[in-house]
Amino acid sequence: MAIWLEQASADFETRFAAFLTTKREVSEDVNAVVRTIIDDVRVRGDAALAEYSARFDGIDFSTTAMAVTAAEIDAAVDAVDPKVIEALELAARRIEKHHRRQMPKDDMYEDDLGVGLGSRWTAIEAVGLYVPGGTASYPSSVLMNALPARVAGVPRIVMVVPAKAGEINPAVLAAARIAGVEEIYRIGGAQAVAALAYGTETIAPVAKIVGPGNAYVAAAKRQVFGTVGIDMIAGPSEVLVIADGNNDPDWLAADLLAQAEHDVGAQSILITDDAGFGRAVEAAVERQLKVLSRSGTAAASWRDFGAVIHVADLEAAVPLANRIAAEHLELAVDDPDALMAGIRNAGAIFVGRHTPEVIGDYVGGSNHVLPTARSARFSSGLGVLDYVKRTSILRLGPEQLRALGPAAITLANSEGLDAHARSVAIRLNLEG
Amino acid sequence: MAIWLEQASADFETRFAAFLTTKREVSEDVNAVVRTIIDDVRVRGDAALAEYSARFDGIDFSTTAMAVTAAEIDAAVDAVDPKVIEALELAARRIEKHHRRQMPKDDMYEDDLGVGLGSRWTAIEAVGLYVPGGTASYPSSVLMNALPARVAGVPRIVMVVPAKAGEINPAVLAAARIAGVEEIYRIGGAQAVAALAYGTETIAPVAKIVGPGNAYVAAAKRQVFGTVGIDMIAGPSEVLVIADGNNDPDWLAADLLAQAEHDVGAQSILITDDAGFGRAVEAAVERQLKVLSRSGTAAASWRDFGAVIHVADLEAAVPLANRIAAEHLELAVDDPDALMAGIRNAGAIFVGRHTPEVIGDYVGGSNHVLPTARSARFSSGLGVLDYVKRTSILRLGPEQLRALGPAAITLANSEGLDAHARSVAIRLNLEG
Structure with a gap:
């Protein structure tokens, strides 16, 4: 059962402030191990990469090639359910179309003194995309990370994905194909990040590394930052739902659980002006938990980090939402635009009762890589701007x-x- | 004397690659000290801030207020040479005008299915600007950091500046006044960064911290990153000058030295297709070094990190320039546009023989906070985009x-x- 916070209570501010600063991740200190791996790959290149891959992924690069061949990608595409391919293609078309609108324009002009000024945008020359292995190996994330780079005009996109005993999720390779990524290596962990940053005999270095990963990958990205660019280090996912009493409790319970099933550290929050509705959503969550395949994860997330906040009226939800600064914000109310006008901190807003956040995860067209852990106060979701840089010009x-x-x-x-x-x-x- | 690299030599690629990876900074490991200071300020607030300020800056907050008053700023403005005030005002007008053009526009639209999509930009709510004390306390940097935030619409801009025995450079306060910064505290070091990130009884926390600082400030910014946003961690400054033989050697020697006087770790590089001209610039550097007030710094920088690279023709300079990815690039040639078309990695380009980089430091209108240490391969100079964030919208x-x-x-x-x-x-x- 999630916590219940009553805005009318005398201790609300204290409890809300404590809730806001609750840590949802165990931070593992893996810096020393990662430092050793990076230094080793930097000095010994492919040989070190092969040793770490043998040790951590059980893969032998003397019998399996490090690079994935076009024929292997063809085979993966054939192995994936055509319905999934079709859905990935729909998603890709929509993501590409939306992101094209984000492409910044050069601006060259002369001022009244005749001074030439300008901003010129160029794509980053080479980008590395880290894709996790195992159950977190999501084809949708391949699209979300690779397509904005394609739209930006990045000439070289390299994908790395750990392959336990050589195996890569075929849907991930199919997504790479759809996103136009052809250079793929079956490596992972800190050693893959090091190879991308410094290069090896087989892999030419890139200028920026993006994509999610475990604690080792995150630490490696932090350590190579400066030598290459990196994207944000994402924390567990979050959703904040602001809802009035005119919703089906089951719909919103399903949305809260869709977030909670990601990770035990994920966070799902409901703010409502209708206490009875809040209780009904809580009950619906308990019912739905029984039928989910990932119910253990979802139940732990909801129990440890979930919350229902009861406010006197919906306007009172807005300042709370700005303090929460959620990665995902759903506005399931009659007049979402009225609330939206006051929201300044949110990674993405899902407007109205018929826009579940899950649409944004896959086929909405907007990016699903969004700022977590209150960082929407100062940062944006992934987009084309992450793959270009501006040179200023003076004449x-x-x-x-x-x-x-x-x-x-x-x-x-x-x-x-x-x-x-x-x-x-x-x-x-x-x-x- | 700087090194001389001859592109026609057999060992050029080896020497150039080594030159590119030369470290120009001693990295001090101050992480543990900084961690202690941050934790202490986080727990004890103003009391800790007062103790560290007494210890490091010799300032007593029981007799001197932490906050700088409007009357003190008035007095500082009066104390500064009116010619300097006028030059700061000219710079501010030009910086503001240029940066207004960088303001991104919201983009809300419906696609062919009737799906509403959008990108909405909002300013960061509160930004902290770190200004170093002592000789690195530059009023021009106050303008460059604060004005883009003003243009972005940041409602609260807080400045911190260490005040040895209470004193702050009056020109820095005057620049703050011109940039519209009214909330100023005389604190510095890791303790100031901690106060901005977590807040104290006196100082409300901010959402992002920008501005240059010493190793302690840089380490503190890295450590609070995540709780707040930070700007890039800047390294020593660099200039790359591409010049043909039709320049006055003294002009370009002056440009190389303007960069070298910043720091012993600064780097000045000349690429020319005319070896005789290269030798003439070297001689001019030696002559000019004799009359500079910061000749010790400039001479060390030029000796340890300076370079003259002789190429067969100017086109050959372009790929080298892209590998160097300089913070500042001057094109002192007959047809700079021809070269500029091929440049993809540079923080800023100064076009033609009459655009010394120094104009960009002060009054050009573009920003002088630019990516150093080859990071122009993946990042941009400071601008309005650093003070806004995008929320994506789906309906x-x-x-x-x-x-x-x-x-x-x-x-x-x-x-x-x-x-x-x-x-x-x-x-x-x-x-x-």
Whole structure:
């Protein structure tokens, strides 16, 4: 049973503040192990990669190739249920179409002094996509990570996926094919991150690494950050549902459980202005838990981190939602737009009773890689902007330099940087 | 004397690759000390802040207020040379105007199925700006960090600056006034970062921390990342100048030294197709070094990390420039546009012989906070996008859910997530 928080209670603020800061992850300190693996792969390349893959994944690169061949991808596509392929293709079309709208435009212009200014966007040259093995090996995540890179124009997208005894989930390879990813290696863990960052004899290095992974992968990404770019380090998933009493409790219980089944650290929160409805949702959650295949995970998540918050009216939900800053926010109310206007912190908003968050996980078109753990206060979901970078451009002629140079000299001198001042003065035949 | 690399030499690739990976910073391991300070400020708030400020900055908060008053800022403005104020105001106007063009637009639309999709941008609610004390306390950096936040619409911008015995550089306070920053605390170091991230009795927490600092500040930013957002961790500055033989060697020597005077770890590189010109620039650097106030720093930087690279023709400079991925790139050639077309990795490009990089440091209008240490391969300079975040929006009605739901159910089931499947199926009266 999740906790129940009553906004009208005297201790609400204390309890809500404590709820907000509850840690939902055990942080394992694997930094030292990861440091050793990275250094080793950096120095010994393929040989180290082979040793770690043998030890951790039980795969022998003297008999199985590290690179996945086009023929293997063909075979994987054939092995996947055509209905799944069709659904992945629908998802891919929608994701690609939506993300095309995110492509930033260059902006080159001259100001009133005749100074040329500009922002020019270029795609990152090479991106590595980490895909976890085992049960967390989701084809939908391959689409969500790879397609924005494709849209951005990244010329080289490399996928790594650990293959226990050589096996890779065929749906993951099919998703890679649909997303246009052709360079795939069966490696995983910190050793795969090291190989992507520093390169080996077989694998050329990339400039950025994205994608989810376990504690070792996360630590490795943090350690190679700077040598390469990385995406956010995602925590357990969350959903916040704001609902009035005019919903079917079963619908929203299903949404809360869809989040909870991800991980014991996932979090599902309901805010409602109708206490009776809140109780009905709680009851529906208990009923539905009985029939889920991942009911152990979902029950633990709901028990340890779930919450129902009862507020006097729906407007009171808005400031709470901004403090929670949820990865996913559902607005299951009559007038969602009225509430949405006040929301500033949320990874994604699902508007109205007919937009379950799950649509966004797969086929909505928007990205399902979103900021967790309250980081929607300062960061955005994955998108095309994560695969491009901006170069700023400045162009002066002699006339513009005469106009702006003296102020630059004044500021450089005031900061005690006389070589700065000289670099302008020398062109104007002035004293620095 | 800087090193000389001859592209025509047999060992060029080896030497260039080694040059690219040369470390220019001593990495101090201050993590444990910083961890203690952060934990202490988190638990004891103002009391801890006062103790660390007394110890490290020699300031007594029982006699000097932590917050800087409006009257103190007024007094600082009066104390600064009016010519400097005027130059700061010119810089601020130009920075603000340029950054306004970076403001992203919301994008809300309906697709052909009638699905509502959107990207909505909101400003981060509160941002902390770290300003170093002492000689690295640059008013220009206050403008560069604060103005994009203002343009983004950040409602609360907090500045922290360590004040040795209570003193703050008046030009820094004047720049804060010009940038519209009114909430200023005389604190610094890891304790200031902790106060911004977690809050104290006096200081409300922020959602993101930006600005340069020493090893302790950098380590503290890394440690609080996740609780708050942070900007990039900047390394020593760099310039790459691509020049033909038709330049005044003294101009480009001055540009190389303007970078070198920043830090012994700064790096200045000249690529030229004219060996005689390269030698002339080297000679000019030696001459100019004699008259600089920071000649010790500049000479060490040039000796340890400077380079002249001689190439057969200017086109050969482009792939080298992309590998160097310099923070600042000057194109001092007849046809800079021809070269610029091929450049993909650079923080900022300064086009033509009359655009010294120093203009971009102060009054060009573009931002001077740019990616260092080859990170222009995957990241951008500071801008408005660093102070906003995107919420994605999805809106389906019953009809759209009927159209997309079955594919979502198929994918959820294929990933073994049956609560996901149920959350859609229950709304469509289907089996999950």
